[in-house]
Amino acid sequence: MNGLGNQIIVADMRGRSDRVTPDAAIAINARAETKFDQIMAIHDSRTPGTANYVEIINSDGSRAQACGNGMRCVVQFLSAEQGRQRFTFETVAGILFGEEAESGLITVDMGTPKFAWFDIPLAEEFADTRQIELQIGPIDAPVLHSPSVMSIGNPHATFWVKDDVWSYALDRFGPMLENHPIFPERANIGIAQVIEPDKIVLRVWERGAGLTEACGTAACAAVVNGARTRRTDRKATVTLPGGDLVVEWQADDHVTLTGPAELEWRGAFDPATGAWTRAEAA
Numbered sequence: 001m002n003g004l005g006n007q008i009i010v011a012d013m014r015g016r017s018d019r020v021t022p023d024a025a026i027a028i029n030a031r032a033e034t035k036f037d038q039i040m041a042i043h044d045s046r047t048p049g050t051a052n053y054v055e056i057i058n059s060d061g062s063r064a065q066a067c068g069n070g071m072r073c074v075v076q077f078l079s080a081e082q083g084r085q086r087f088t089f090e091t092v093a094g095i096l097f098g099e100e101a102e103s104g105l106i107t108v109d110m111g112t113p114k115f116a117w118f119d120i121p122l123a124e125e126f127a128d129t130r131q132i133e134l135q136i137g138p139i140d141a142p143v144l145h146s147p148s149v150m151s152i153g154n155p156h157a158t159f160w161v162k163d164d165v166w167s168y169a170l171d172r173f174g175p176m177l178e179n180h181p182i183f184p185e186r187a188n189i190g191i192a193q194v195i196e197p198d199k200i201v202l203r204v205w206e207r208g209a210g211l212t213e214a215c216g217t218a219a220c221a222a223v224v225n226g227a228r229t230r231r232t233d234r235k236a237t238v239t240l241p242g243g244d245l246v247v248e249w250q251a252d253d254h255v256t257l258t259g260p261a262e263l264e265w266r267g268a269f270d271p272a273t274g275a276w277t278r279a280e281a282a
């Protein structure tokens with residue numbers, strides 16, 4: 001499937017106790033035909049009141065705590081199968097809600113943001129995470145600096161820029177920033193340009209996946225970080241290379257993410273090795 005161009009494999013692991021291995025993820029991603037950003041593995045529910053437990057695996061085989069675009073794909077997959085529109089899921093980061101509207105657009109409640117340095121986590125104490133000391137480039141003329149950092153289940157740094165986001169070599173800076181020692185669990189790196197208080201343009205280097213067409217949790221981070229630094233409203237449209245997402249940081253502190261999800265094709269794979277067979281065109 002894809003969530004605004006983000007390549008997502010929705011793996012139906014219901015009724016079985018094994019898991020998608022890091023080796024399988026790496027092997028699947030190594031083939032051009034099955035290159036992906038995340039695998040969303042749908043398992044049987046572990047907690048009463050939730051439809052399923054969802055595990056998220058990045059293309060480098062690492063586990064992620066949250067994936068907004070992937071959750072929309074999961075909602076669409078289950079809604080097409082079951083004819084229901086509303087779902088409650090459990091992930092390693094907690095309980096999430098998702099709903100498909102008549103329009104086909106899907107909204108996921110991504111939970112509440114965390115701003116304390118130890119929750120993100122950062123390697124050292126920062127009293128104020130709206131702007132931390134971190135820069136790339138010459139010391140007296142940094143190319144990117146002073147990001148706002150937070151967690152929406154997974155760690156994010158939003159770098160604010162005045163110029164076109166495409167004028168920054170994110171493919172070069174992304175890996176350095178993702179793996180910077182200040183982020184002990186690595187981080188997703190966003191470059192955000194605020195066009196209007198309700199319009200942000202964003203490019204993202206994703207932890208464990210690299211440059212992506214879209215990143216839902218980074219869009220959430222851009223709006224929440226934008227609002228808490230008074231750059232944006234609490235509701236904004238975020239334009240990513242793959243298209244637009246709408247994010248709202250609600251009065252109850254929950255962050256919702258709305259956008260499309262699309263089935264591309266189906267197949268089957270061995271979760272231990274990643275060996276594939278393609279079944280049918282969508």
Ligand SMILES: N[C@@H](CCC[C@H](N)C(=O)O)C(=O)O
Pocket residue numbers: 006037038058063064065066067068069070154155188206207208209214215216217218
């Ligand atoms: N594509 C995602 C985020 C996926 C997880 C991320 N790479 C991480 O490791 O935290 C999204 O749409 O939110």
